[in-house]
Every structure is written in structure tokens, then in C-alpha cells.
Amino acid sequence: MSNVAPTIDPPSSPINPSNSTICENEDECSKPALVTCHHCPKRLCLKHVIVHNEINIIRTYALSDEINCLTHLLSKLDCQQSVDNARKKLDAWKENILADIERTYKYYSSEIDELQNELNQRVDIFKESQKSKMSVLQTQLAALQKVGEISQQQLSPIERDLNQLRQCLESVRCEICIETTDISCNDLINAHNIFSYDRILPNNTLMQSYRKLSVENCKRFVSSKQNESILWSDSRRQLHYIDNKFHNILITLPPITNNPTITASTLLPYHQTNIKDAEILDLKWCPSAEVFFIVFQRHLYSYEPKTNKFTQINLTRHKDYPFRCVCFLNDSSLYISYCVYGMCIELWKYPNNNNSNVNIPVKRWDRLANDKTEWVSHMDTNIASQIGLLIRTSTSVHTRLELRDESLVLLKQIHLNDDFVDIFYPFRLNQWFIKSLSGKYYIYSVETNTYDLSSFEFPLGLQEYGVNSIVIGSGQNELTLCDA
Structure with missing residues (x-):
């Protein structure tokens, strides 16, 4: 900062005294104004110019002190505190990670x-x-x-x-x-x-478990072979998920509302009219989308374990018929069987461009059975692209297991001597595990068209798990893992 000297006006000519002016200081001063002050700026006498100049000098000291303060503040400005804080945070993170490790x-x-x-x-x-x-x-x-x-x-x-x-x-x-x-x-x-190993010899040896999973009042279950996980429901209509580390987790189902009685109830098997809307009718795994399917009478939901998310599958039920069971074939073929006399099955594509609104079915088989009293109570598929249908009738306890292709063309019927199929489960390429109405357990081979008594029982079902294992529903409170 430079100090600017006041400008001194030339003295008034004594010949022309009328040109002189009076000092313009704030305090009255009768002295003539000789210079223009650079502080005010006013025309002041010499005395008041010196006073005003001293004010500016004092102000420079104040400004200099302010500069010194700012200089001191600047000297204190560094990143050390920030570094110390960062290191403390890093050290805390390190300790947490080491403890976690x-x-x-x-x-x-x-x-x-x-x-x-x-x-x-x-x-x-x-x-x-x-x-x-x-x-x-x-x-x-x-x-x-x-x-x-x-x-x-x-x-x-x-x-x-x-x-x-x-x-x-x-x-x-x-x-x-x-x-x-x-x-x-x-x-x-x-x-x-x-x-793992390549099994060559017949698969009807006695199963010995290597792990037992505790499940309370299990009603049905399904496994994901590729993800080594299990979804199961209990008698209280609760859903549970067992991950690949065998953590058993209770998951919350979305609210299922009860709707008025279905108008087509006269066409339904007698027992279906007593099923509540919140009751789970079927569980299936969809490999292509990596989601589980949960089937209710009027609703379909998918459950994605990775995100723990339920998504309702929005599709229009044919004639407002209730759902009974579903199965998946190949990458995106979803077969839905309605609980109605005469056997009504639809083919849908899922997932459809990652959209839960599936729109319209690809095909519908309405009145698939010649006998109008027949209906499908269970369906499943194997990796040979065969669809198994368990067909019941309202007129007798007789049931039959039919194997059909992807167009639902009949391939063969499986009959048990002096017995009837109660439920079945696909296994690998060409075998089906069958539980009969009399409580016997069989293994049916598509390749040889023969069935043999199973060396073990599976009252609550059987599912493939991982590379070589199976999950056996050995009781209401236990699932058993074995090498198959």
C-alpha cells in the first residue's frame, strides 16, 4: 500500500482575494482551505489536512495488524489435522476389518x-x-x-x-x-x-444322510439345484428359506386377500372349494430367472432370494378358474394347470422381457381330458423335456401318471400293479420317484419302462440338490441330504 501525499493548491493570488475559500472541516474552522484532503476528500486548511493524514496513518497500522493476524492464521492452515482424522478413521476401519477377518x-x-x-x-x-x-x-x-x-x-x-x-x-x-x-x-x-462322480450303476441303493436340516411342521418344499437352496412352507402357511450355508430364514409373505367365491366353483374338484386364498398350493423353481414360484389359488408370486423380494405375476386367469399347480420347461416355458374338471392347462412365457405382466398365454389346452370328471392335481418336468401330469377323477380313487411332451402330446402312461400314484418327483434324465396311495415308494425308469421298490422313503418329497445330492422330505420336522 502506498501513501499518497495530499495535493497542495497553489496559493491564492493576493491580488484576487475573492478566490480563497474557508476550511471545510467538520468542526468549524475559519482558516482558508489550502489543499484538497485525500481522506475526505474536502478542501481543508493545512492543520486539518495533517490531522486527517494522521487518521490514515493510524488506519494503516490497523490494516497492518489485520494482515499480521491473517498471516498467523495462514501459518496455522495445513492438512495435518485432516490427515490425523483420516488416519484415525483408517485405523478404526483397519481394526474393524482385522476383527472381521x-x-x-x-x-x-x-x-x-x-x-x-x-x-x-x-x-x-x-x-x-x-x-x-x-x-x-x-x-x-x-x-x-x-x-x-x-x-x-x-x-x-x-x-x-x-x-x-x-x-x-x-x-x-x-x-x-x-x-x-x-x-x-x-x-x-x-x-x-x-x-462328485459319474454314477453308472443302478441308483437304488440305500440312502445314507450326510446332513439333516431341522424344519418344523413342513408341508411342502422345493430346492434350487444350481444355487443349493431350499424354499419350504409349514402348516401355518409360513414360508422359510434355507440358503447354501444352511441358514434357515423365515420370510414374510405379501398380504393375500380373500376374494368372493369363484363363480365357476361348480366346475371344480370338490375339495378345491374349501381351500383358502392364503394357502400355498405349489412351490417351483424357475432356473432361467433364478426365482422361486409360489402358487396360491388366485395369485402367483415370484421370490428372488438375492434381493429377498416378492413380485406378483400379473396374468388373467382363464374364466376366473383357480390355479392348481405350475411347472417350468426349458428356459421360459411356464405351464399353468387350473383346478377345473376336464383339465385346462396354459403355456406362458416367463420371464417376458423382465416384465411381471405376462400378458396372454402362448397356448391353451381347454378340455385336455376326454373324461370331464378328470383334473390335474400335480405336474412337474425333467431335464429330458418331459412333463409329468398326475390325473385324478371325481368318480373314484384311481389316479394315473402321464408323461407328455412340450406340446402336451401323450408319450406314455405309468401304471402301478394293484396300486395308484399319489405323488411323483422327477430325477435327472430318465427317472421318476413315485409315492403310491398305499404308502409304497417306487423308482420308475423311462429308459426301461420298469419300476422298482425304492430302498428309502420320501413322504414329503424329493428334490435334486447341487451336483450329486438330493433332499429327502423324510418327515414333517426334518429334511435329509444324501448323495445320490
Whole structure:
């Protein structure tokens, strides 16, 4: 800042005294104004110009002091406090992460111990099963050696079975697999067993469980083979979800309103009129959309485990008929069976451009049965694109299981000698597990068109789970996991 000197006016000419003026200071001053003040600015006498100049000088000191204060403030301005705060926050985050890592490490260390025990149990079960089969083959060979005369025809079955055993043993994977990510977090780490093999020999051996899941008053369940999870409902119309870490979670269903009686009730099987709207009729897994389907009498919902979200599937029911059951075929084919005499089934596409409004069916089979008293109580599909229909009639207890193609063209009917099918479950490519009305359990082979008594019971159902496992509904309070 530069100090500007006041400008001094030239002295008035004594010859012309009328040109002089009086000092314009705020206090009256009769002295002549000699200069123009740079503080006011006014025309002042010399005395008051000096006074005003001192005011400016004093002001410069005040401004200088203010500069000094700002300089001091500037000297104190740095990022150290911010750095300290950031480090404190970082250190706190580090301690939390380390604590989480330690907790996660202890959890999965214990999990590995449990997986080891389980894997040892499964290996022992498998080894005993294979030893038994090898013992049978050894006995057959010993018998032939004892006779002494051996034909190639006698050796061929033994060689074939031995070759199948060799293929099975060579395909075994027996290990504990732990998967990690760069960030150690419980949600980003998973530990699980891999125990898979190519099954060749007939699948009717005694099932031995490697894990039991507690379920209270289970009424029905369905599994996701690819995600290794289970959705099940209980007798109180509550829904539960078991994730791949076997956490059993109660999930809240959306409110289901009771509607007036269906106008077409005269066309329904007699027992359907007593079903409440909030009762779950069917549960299915949709592989293409990775959602579970929950079927009520008048509503369809999907449940996405990843987001824990329910979505109502908005479609118009044909003639206001109530739903009975559904099944999925291939990527997006949704078959819906209505609970009506004469068998009415519709084919829909789901998902449809990620829209829950499915619009109109692709096809409808109205009056699929010749007998107007027949209706479909259950339906399911296998990976061979076959659709199984359980057909009941109002005139008798007789039931039948029909296998149809994707156009619902009849492929074959499955009959039990002196018995009738009560429920069925698809298994892999060409087998169906069947529970009969008399309480017997069978395994039907599409390939051989034969059925055999099952070595185990599945009163509440059977579902595939993971690579080689199945979930057996062994009772109302227990689900059993076995290698199949």
C-alpha cells in the first residue's frame, strides 16, 4: 500500500482575494482551505489536512495488524489435522476389518472341521458301497474259478460291471474347496465340499444322510439345484428359506386377500372349494430367472432370494378358474394347470422381457381330458423335456401318471400293479420317484419302462440338490441330504 501525499493548491493570488475559500472541516474552522484532503476528500486548511493524514496513518497500522493476524492464521492452515482424522478413521476401519477377518477366519476354520467330518462320512459311505459291489464281483469270479470251466459269456457281465466301477472311481472328486476374494468379508467368502462322480450303476441303493436340516411342521418344499437352496412352507402357511450355508430364514409373505367365491366353483374338484386364498398350493423353481414360484389359488408370486423380494405375476386367469399347480420347461416355458374338471392347462412365457405382466398365454389346452370328471392335481418336468401330469377323477380313487411332451402330446402312461400314484418327483434324465396311495415308494425308469421298490422313503418329497445330492422330505420336522 502506498501513501499518497495530499495535493497542495497553489496559493491564492493576493491580488484576487475573492478566490480563497474557508476550511471545510467538520468542526468549524475559519482558516482558508489550502489543499484538497485525500481522506475526505474536502478542501481543508493545512492543520486539518495533517490531522486527517494522521487518521490514515493510524488506519494503516490497523490494516497492518489485520494482515499480521491473517498471516498467523495462514501459518496455522495445513492438512495435518485432516490427515490425523483420516488416519484415525483408517485405523478404526483397519481394526474393524482385522476383527472381521479374525471372526471370519475362526468361523471358516470351524467350518472346515465340520466339512472334514462330513466329507469323511460321505467318503466312508461311498467306500463301503463300492467295496460291497467289488465283493459281489469277487464272489462271482471265485465261483467261476472254482468250477474251472469259464466262458466268455460268463465273464462279459463281470467285465462290464468292473469297467463301470473303474469309471466311477476315476471320476471321484473328494476335496474341501474354499473360495476367497481380495476383500475378506463373510459375504464374499464361501466354503463347501466338492464330492462328485459319474454314477453308472443302478441308483437304488440305500440312502445314507450326510446332513439333516431341522424344519418344523413342513408341508411342502422345493430346492434350487444350481444355487443349493431350499424354499419350504409349514402348516401355518409360513414360508422359510434355507440358503447354501444352511441358514434357515423365515420370510414374510405379501398380504393375500380373500376374494368372493369363484363363480365357476361348480366346475371344480370338490375339495378345491374349501381351500383358502392364503394357502400355498405349489412351490417351483424357475432356473432361467433364478426365482422361486409360489402358487396360491388366485395369485402367483415370484421370490428372488438375492434381493429377498416378492413380485406378483400379473396374468388373467382363464374364466376366473383357480390355479392348481405350475411347472417350468426349458428356459421360459411356464405351464399353468387350473383346478377345473376336464383339465385346462396354459403355456406362458416367463420371464417376458423382465416384465411381471405376462400378458396372454402362448397356448391353451381347454378340455385336455376326454373324461370331464378328470383334473390335474400335480405336474412337474425333467431335464429330458418331459412333463409329468398326475390325473385324478371325481368318480373314484384311481389316479394315473402321464408323461407328455412340450406340446402336451401323450408319450406314455405309468401304471402301478394293484396300486395308484399319489405323488411323483422327477430325477435327472430318465427317472421318476413315485409315492403310491398305499404308502409304497417306487423308482420308475423311462429308459426301461420298469419300476422298482425304492430302498428309502420320501413322504414329503424329493428334490435334486447341487451336483450329486438330493433332499429327502423324510418327515414333517426334518429334511435329509444324501448323495445320490
